[in-house]
Amino acid sequence: MATDTLAVQLSGIEKRFPGVIANHDVNLNVRAGTIHAIVGENGAGKSTLMKTLYGMHQPEAGTITVFGAPHVFKSPSDAIAAGIGMVHQHFMLADNLTVLENIVLGSEPAARGVVQYDEARRRLEAIMDQSGTHVDLDAPVSELGVGQRQRVEILKVLFRGAKVLILDEPTAVLVPQEVDELFSNLHRLVTDGATIIFISHKLDEVLTVSDDITVIRAGTTVAEVKPDAVTRSKLAELMVGSELPSPHGRTSEVGTTIRLSIDGLTLAGPGEKHVLDEVSFEIREGEVLGIAGVEGNGQFELCEAIIGLAKPMSGHITIDGTDVTHASPHERLIGGLSYIPFDRHREGLLLSAPLWENTLLGRDADEQFQKGPFIDAAAAKADSRSIIERFDVRTPSETVPAYALSGGNQQKLLVGRELSSHPRVLIAAHPTRGVDIGAQAAIWEKLRAARDAGLAVLLISADLEELIGLSDRILVMFDGRINARLTPAEATPELLGTYMTGGVQEVAS
Amino acid sequence: MSDESTVQRITNPKALKAPNAVLVTVASSLAAVLIALAIAGVLLAVTGYNPFEAYSKMLDAGLEKDKLLEALSRATPLMIAAVAVAIGFKMNLFNIGVEGQFLMGMFFAAIVGAYVDLPPVLHVTLLLVVAMTAGAAWAGIAAVLKVKKGVNEVIATIMLNAIALSVIDWLFQSKFRYEGESLDVKTKPLPESAWMPDMFDGRLTSFIFISLFVVLVFWLVVYKSKFGFRLRASGANAVAARTAGISSNRMIVTAMLMSGAVAGLAGLPYLLGESHAYGPSRPDGYGFNGIAVALLGRNHPAGIVVSAILWGFLDAVQGPLQIAKIPQSIVLVIKAIILLTVVIVNEVVGRRVAKRTADRTAAQLALPTAVAA
Secondary structure (H helix, E strand, C coil): CCCCCEEEEEEEEEEEECCEEEEEEEEEEEECCCEEEEECCCCCCHHHHHHHHCCCCCCCEEEEEECCEEECCCCHHHHHHCCEEEECCCCCCCCCCEHHHHHHCCCCCEECCEECHHHHHHHHHHHHHHHCCCCCCCCEHHHCCHHHHHHHHHHHHHHCCCCEEEEECCCCCCCHHHHHHHHHHHHHHHHCCCEEEEEECCHHHHHHHCCEEEEEECCEEEEEECHHHCCHHHHHHHHHCCCCCCCCCCCCCCCCCEEEEEEEEEEECCCCCEEEEEEEEEEECCCEEEEECCCCCCHHHHHHHHHCCCCCCEEEEEECCEECCCCCHHHHHHCCEEEECCCHHHHHCCCCCEHHHHHHCCCCCCHHHEECCEECHHHHHHHHHHHHHHCCCCCCCCCCEHHHCCHHHHHHHHHHHHHHCCCCEEEEECCCCCCCHHHHHHHHHHHHHHHHCCCEEEEECCCHHHHHHHCCEEEEEECCEEEEEECCCCCCHHHHHHHHCCCCCCCCC | CCHHHHHHHHHCHHHHCCCCHHHHHHHHHHHHHHHHHHHHHHHHHHCCCCHHHHHHHHHHHHCCHHHHHHHHHHHHHHHHHHHHHHHHHHCCCCCCCHHHHHHHHHHHHHHHHHHCCCCHHHHHHHHHHHHHHHHHHHHHHHHHHHHHHCCCHHHHHHHHHHHHHHHHHHHHHHHHCECCCCCCCECCCCCHHHCCCEECCCCEECHHHHHHHHHHHHHHHHHHEHHHHHHHHHHHCHHHHHHCCCCHHHHHHHHHHHHHHHHHHCCHHHHHHHHCCCCCCCCCCHHHHHHHHHHHCCCCHHHHHHHHHHHHHHHHCHHHHHHCCCCCHHHHHHHHHHHHHHHHHHHHHHHHHHHHHHHHHHHHHHCHHHHHC
């Protein structure tokens, strides 16, 4: 029942976080009664935008209009009151309650303080009949599969009277049959007058299911297209940007010594499927190997396995000629491995500790910081000041807590720490994610300098400019496997887009 | 922003101090105590007592030499218990089991001490080791359960407290009851070689020096050593610590064993300095008061010493209050309110300070020229 009435209209939305502009000049027009897809790479700003629409944070600029009326959402409850519902990617259900209890939780129909379950059941059954989304209301949620849990989430949103449903990467957790079911449910919901905003980076799905597609790149909306007027490769190009840098000329040579060798690495997943499947590659002295791929295709597990936090089922990891498959993380770090982790707050920093303790983390066994049985705090502070200076960390002193720094400066500090332990192998996972352009350029320069000095780098990135600009070779990971091996020169956005979303290289090199 | 200004700013940290952490900590703990006294004062007034009279009585009595000595004497085991708790806190572990661990330490020291014959210093040293071993072993159960089975240490140590009591009672009643000449039911008394000497006519045990030494070692190990750094790093962010090669399981076990070993000592001031045997009139509550003292002292060595003395002071003035016909239970009320206010004040102040630090840092960086000049 697509009409020309706009269910949701966002215009000129800008959202900033300390040191990062997550969204700017975002314009989105969602027609009532349509499935509207929002596509973009990880980190392009899709989730930030949806959080804005759902009232989870407030934009710095721009307006939100729902069915013609302007709104300011101070919290999700304001958004819910305006008829907007969100189905989160990570389900928010109480396992020990039944489906019915979960659905009414937070909006219980009550009379004199007593929850009217019968009334809730009647309303829900009506909703289920109308939407074609069925779940056993009395089953405990703990017994439901992923697909059913998602239906519970959708029902929860419908029960609260949502007319606009936001689905954040709804298919990420589903098997193909469940995806088909979901899509037919969505179509039925739309026929009944609902409007659906569907966030995804899986292009095939987007092209199948949606009526309109808005592409977000680098925090802003870059195009609105109709699925029948665009090809898959055109969409991929829109998503990753058509202007890629030419591979950076480099003056130094890749050495001959193999610094890191991964051979047939396989890692068991939570289910039957392996999260890493027979991954093999080698990185030489002074070489940067880039890994492209949509996040969640095994990159994180690969890093965990290399640093020793995840135990592989089979395969071998060799650092600088030594088999470290069974070595502890500490032994590997001592052996010349460094790691710039995916999430600096979670894995990299002690946010409440002063900067000098942060630069000491992981390097405290170093001879220069020992003073008898104690840590030489003066030496650690001097070392920290030197990192701050060399990596241009903008901070008043080395004694301020890490949380006081902007994201870009925290990242520069982290990169400085990891490079200061004189590693021979560096894993750099999204080394410039969420940092401003200045910090990005500074970090790239440091990585290039370290590479020229002989460092072997495994670079994992969602930023194709970074990948192509830094890497000597690029591997594409999909579904736990390496499904393409490219040189930066032959990597086009279209080609990368194809491989990143599951296409397989015809001739494996 | 030029490199030069960055360097300038780093080499000139004086002008750019974030809020002074020590000052803020002391001020907020003091504020918590004052707020608690005010609330307790209102309670006193409402129930028909003059709060000013009550507090001046407390102060008068408390400033007498006898009462000051009693305060120190009561603080002696509390410092140790608080250090035990603080070791756990620094690793983000909540050791509620100090109570059971100290009883274990005290009981086994009483048994072993009574049946060996050693020269004075060696005898005491042996008993310190025995008490630490017993406490560590008892805490170790919780550590193993946590590491191997993922059992929350709070639950495990609470359970172990109850079990410790039963085990000790059973051992005492069935195996180690000493039928001496006195009517007291106790274990076999310790020979004099195991006694810690008294000071001030028996008003204070010399064990207080061991307590202070424990606090000193705590400071050196947790705040100054490499191990302490790893412990604090694991406590601050376990994932980051693990990523940096620090095995969190090993840290959990070590921290728990250390905490238990220290806890094992808390019963010894009483055993070696006063009773010289274990009996049903044993002290209790050290574990829980230790948690309070560690919280009030913000897990800092100096804070712990001061807080333990304050706690000892409050205990010591209960008697004089009763004589003045003011219900002595007001002391318990004050302690409880202090605990609540300290937690609340810490939280509020912590957030404020974090925000101000962040704002100031940002502001300083926004004005590079002013700062560099």
